Amino acid sequence: KKLLLLNGPNLNLLGTREPAVYGAETLADVELAATAQAAAAGATLACFQSNHEGALIDRIHAAKAEGVDAIVINPAALTHTSVGLRDAFSAVEIPFVEVHISNIFKREEFRHHSYLSAIAIGTICGLGTDGYRFAIDFALKKR
Numbered sequence: 397k398k399l400l401l402l403n404g405p406n407l408n409l410l411g412t413r414e415p416a417v418y419g420a421e422t423l424a425d426v427e428l429a430a431t432a433q434a435a436a437a438g439a440t441l442a443c444f445q446s447n448h449e450g451a452l453i454d455r456i457h458a459a460k461a462e463g464v465d466a467i468v469i470n471p472a473a474l475t476h477t478s479v480g481l482r483d484a485f486s487a488v489e490i491p492f493v494e495v496h497i498s499n500i501f502k503r504e505e506f507r508h509h510s511y512l513s514a515i516a517i518g519t520i521c522g523l524g525t526d527g528y529r530f531a532i533d534f535a536l537k538k539r
């Protein structure tokens with residue numbers, strides 16, 4: 397099984413960025429744990445973070461060519477703005493789980509809508525960085 401973990405804009409700053417909202421774990425911590433989690437299940441996991449919408453879209457297209465089975469993505473701010481990211485998922489038809497570290501529904505109104513949720517397998521939000529672990533566990537189990 398081949399998984400891909402994607403993180404969107406500003407998540408490279410995880411650990412120092414608004415720690416009261418996003419916690420103290422860094423993106424490197426999250427990616428290391430996710431890689432070990434996949435390996436323990438006999439799967440491979442690639443990680444990619446970008447602050448650029450087009451780079452994420454290109455990575456999703458490449459995932460199709462690589463035969464990626466499932467994607468776990470925290471689209472970050474692009475969640476609330478990007479029809480392009482949604483269309484990329486519709487185009488490649490790779491199943492994905494949407495993760496948000498914070499509970500977006502407790503926050504500003506503009507964070508309440510996601511362009512991705514309607515086409516995701518499911519969404520995890522508000523469970524901190526543990527959400528990545530739960531999403532990867534699900535993606536590993538899903539056939």
Ligand code: DQA
Nearest residue numbers: 470471472473496497498507
């Ligand atoms: C986020 C929530 C988004 O609203 C925000 O723009 C982010 C992170 C989260 O993980 O809680 O960058 O996706």
